[in-house]
Amino acid sequence: MSERPVHEHIKELSEVLVWLSDKVLQNFHDALRAVRHQDLQSARKIRMTDDEIDLAEVRLEEQCLAFLALQQPVARDLRTIVTIIKINDDLERIGDLAVHIIERMPELGQEVMDRYEFEKMGNFASDMVSKSIKAFVNRDRPLADEVCQLDEDVDVMHRLVFRKVAEAMKVEGANTEQLLAVLSVSRYIERLADHATRIALEVIYLVTGEIVRHSEDTFEKLIQSLKD
């Protein structure tokens, strides 16, 4: 099979996406670390990095749109570009989550981070993103499926934090502001896992051409939840 310059271009766009994912995940880890150490200087750096991420996201989208307009790709080339655009959007939103975590820094600290095991939860969710990006690079459907299944584990962790916070709120003199911040951070990490799952679903589309985002299973679940 001969690779044409146009396919080299798709490869380059894919490489930019992988670079962006590395940057986004690094910033997310740095945000959790900054909260633990109450490191204001790192917090400023995280905000600046997020600005760079936003800029890179816009540039990558512009390049993809220009590619669509000029090359009019079809079949797997079309699916690749559409997938890059969608994953790019997910990565930008993950970038925002790091900033949201930093915004909760004043209410949090090392003790809270340990008590709710946020770094463990964060590492787990961020591994999901790494795996989904790896699935994108290798067009690996089984790995994408694995990421989708891992989402439930993060949901369980989030529900556990929720229960702990609910209990803590019942205690007289509870630091409600801190507990609300805890809930928020837990929610941000849970959203990170949701983005990883979305990326994995986009990879499944890339590999199979089928949009599985709102499968019958999802529809059944929705109906059941409405009944409940």
Next chain:
Amino acid sequence: MQLSPEASVENQTAKTSVRDIYLPPERKKISGGGVPHVMAKNFSIYYGEFEAVKKVTADILSKYVTAIIGPSGCGKSTFMRSINRMNDLIPNCHTTGALMFDGEDVYGKFTDEVLLRKKIGMVFQKPNPFPKSIFDNVAYGPRLHGIRDRKTLEGIVEKSLRKAALWDEVCDRLERNALSLSGGQQQRMCVARTLAVEPEILLLDEPTSALDPKATAKIEDLIQELRGSYTIMIVTHNMQQASRVSDYTMFFYEGVLVEHAPTAQLFTNPKDRMTEDYITGRFS
């Protein structure tokens, strides 16, 4: 690379019939359309010993637009020209298998070729107006079929030119020589000339390859206008054109029909690797 053993509409979409597959909003289902208008079964075309089209099995659905794509020499034009027996003009050309039009055997003993070509009109790559007036060009077919009354002919010429989206541009100069028209106008006049004999099928063999983008756009718009009234088949080397104008696409390679599917499906998620490589330009 391994070819699919047989690529018909039926076996490309095992569970769902091709007709049931969703068409994008701009290509709404046509009421009364979608029945097989031309049916090929194990249909082969030979030039002497050489098998140019190999055991094609496919249904061309009525009133929809079907594009035929594939590299040069793949048999796409040969297949299309066999539908109105244009290949009969080539020495040593013969066929095996069945090709049915409206339930009648195209290559049957008693088939009237003139009547067949009246029902199945064709427009070629290069506009080919006769060195006559615009009126006489369009009235040529009806006259050949015995219509002499001037009023009737005027009605046919106007109707055909309107259908071909050319009336407004030429209505005040119908007696001018057709060769004075621009290339794009000449091609639309050829479409009008074909429509004048009220065909059921329009075969378009690379109808825009000699035209500029503006004239190409007009022909493509015309195909959309005529869709729903005629069964249209178009051979094209332009992938974007095939994806823009057609409802179904057939991909031929070395005489084999590799894939035949709804255009939206074939251009987003082709089932055959060879189709994918061809339409994405990965063909070596």
